[in-house]
Amino acid sequence: MACTGGRELHVGMVQVARAAIAGMAVKTPLIASRCLEGTTKQPVFLKLETLQPIGAFKLRGAANALSLLGGDERARGVVCCSTGNHGRAVAFAARRLGMRATVCLSHLVPEVKISAIEALGGTVRRVGQSQDEAQVEADRMVREEGLTDIPPFDHPHVIAGQGTIALEILEDRPDIETILVPLSGGGLIGGIALAAKALKPSIRIIGISMKRGAAMQASLMTGRPVEVEELPTLADSLGGGIGLRNRWTFDLCRNLVDDVVLLDESEIYRGMRVLLLEERLVAEGAAAVGHAALLAGKVKLDGPAAIIVSGQNAPMEQVLAIGRGEPVTLGGLEVKG
Ligand SMILES: *Cc1c(COP(=O)(O)O)cnc(C)c1O
16 A cells, blocks of 8 residues: 555554454444345445444544553543544543543533543543634643543544454455445545455445535545535534645545545435434434435445444434434524435
8 A cells, every 4th residue: 555654554453453442342233224225226234333332433443542552651641632423432442441531622512522421431621612722722731741642533543443344344244345434534434445455456435425514525626635614514423624734544535435425414314314214223414424325326336335334423302303304403504304
């Protein structure tokens, strides 16, 4: 993999990660979709990362990154500033490994997210009125208190951890020809593409994002990392930029991702609804994009496919409203199916 500094990031690291995370993240089931085959005319399998102990795949990357820290780093502890699944993952893995985890969050982050992280054993430090101010505090703790920052996607150990999903998929179903992957910062798709293509070069890796704030897609089109406006979306776990100084995931996506598909909010709504009512699975918007893309006819399959159902941590009121077919309001935007 010349493109990604092959010595620093290669499939061997994903294989090693699999053993490192085994006590923390679970090997998730790959189950047949109950409803997509009628649309796709091909078998479709669902990789249920919703069943991880924190309800999302991010535990794989965090567990691997933390397990690779040295003794001094472990003793001083780790810090991150994610409001979402990465914050939960770091808190959970740190507690398991006997480390202290601090999650820096702004005063705007709702109380439910704070208590979720605290319940997993993380220490929440509330500072400022924005994510940027929280990041400034995290940077200070790195500088002055010697904590190690654990980034949500742009780190080789995080990427290798997420790549373990591909090893499990191809072990269960070596005949999979396409993997549909929710795409935000690109740690998930980068790790999956790296591992899957090393084992099966002919496999197709398709990234799926929402139209409202698809930072990786905009960067790929421009040829370098660019910023996009962050907007409210049902797929909130796919929000945020890729970092203007991106080191790993932009190149991985540029070199290994075959196609990127963008979705409307109403398509994501329908994906969540079908997951709930027909697959009988609770999935957050970010995790419903594979269903949404296939149902909208935006990805054509010519063989068996796997969808990464990446997480389940949507607000329950949102899931229930979508199940009942009611419109959902997101920062002034009304979404329905
Ligand atoms: C973080 C996340 C993603 C996207 O992962 P990236 O590595 O940022 O591309 C997808 N789904 C869920 C549920 C997530 O938490």
